[in-house]
Amino acid sequence: MSHKVFIDGEAGTTGLQICERLEKRSDIELIRLSDDKRKDAGARKDALNSADAVILCLPDEAAIEAVSMVENPDVRVIDASTAFRTDPEWTYGFPEMSDDQRAAIKASKRISNPGCHATGFIALTRPLVEAGIIPSFFPITATSLTGYSGGGKSMIAEFEGAPDHGKGHERLYATGLAHKHLPEMTLYSGLESPPVFTPIVANFPQGLILQVPLHLWALPDEPDIDAVRNLLTAHYLGEPFVRVATAEESAAAVAVHGASLANTNQLLIHVFGNPDQDTANLVAVFDNLGKGASGAAVQNLNLVLGVEEGLGLI
């Protein structure tokens, strides 16, 4: 039996990548609108209500409008925008986040796909906050290096359309420390206050490194580097898409490249540390359009459709 899926916003950056992943599958029948109909409210409404599942890859306002058009109670909605990520009526689409999240996603009709930076931040911090290694009141900082596709079609055009191919366009942004992912980062990490978060956009198309530096001596239990790594390793044991590097792998990783997991749905965690200074750097590497967006959306789609989360299906 094939599942009918409609991607609203198929022509955008996230939509295109989801489409590429789903086109190859015999168990999925894509509902597609012609270019002249893809912004036509009537055509979108019909498509939204005749699918088993819809994936919204739209700006926030258009995503809110699309949700309001869904009248068929059986339709499962996965939204890639920021609009519903902290809405209590929606389920946060991060299956690896906690023991019960995968089951909650499977049972839900409204799933919000996590933001790319938020994915790395929550992956690194939530298990440690839950275990009390990082107390919920603790002040945390995070930095991120992201590929320019994170800014959608307009940022891709800025970098790729420039005569210098984006040379010199790399920059620190969200300098007002009010990035739009802060609410979801705070809520799902379990922290009481938002991190000081400073992202940098780099001159490569796809890939993301998010890092959370820690003064281990300032944490109440003064954990050592191995204790932090062991806890994260145990949390993600058996997960097909999230893995913690061994101490040996991290020791050998003298550099980490932002695009190293591009075009995959993988997220790799390194726990780097300096025992003499009692410091650690938690690092998550993944693809902003993979586990940070389109790959994650397909993973959530598989869960709501009851398809096994096999590596081949992302």
Ligand SMILES: NC(=O)C1=CN([C@@H]2O[C@H](COP(=O)(O)OP(=O)(O)OC[C@H]3O[C@@H](n4cnc5c(N)ncnc54)[C@H](OP(=O)(O)O)[C@@H]3O)[C@@H](O)[C@H]2O)C=CC1
């Ligand atoms: N890029 C990324 O790494 C990530 C993006 N996201 C989120 O996913 C969503 C899509 O982002 P992204 O793919 O990057 O953005 P893009 O700008 O690349 O694509 C958005 C698409 O939506 C279309 N669109 C806009 N308004 C409407 C409408 N009213 N009806 C139908 N289609 C419409 C646009 O049309 P047109 O082509 O004519 O402009 C465009 O094709 C956003 O909410 C973004 O925040 C989430 C995680 C990561």
Ligand SMILES: CC(=O)N[C@@H](CCC(=O)OP(=O)(O)O)C(=O)O
């Ligand atoms: C480079 C760049 O601008 N990246 C985007 C993040 C993209 C993303 O995760 O998506 P959402 O828009 O769905 O939250 C930013 O930091 O705002």
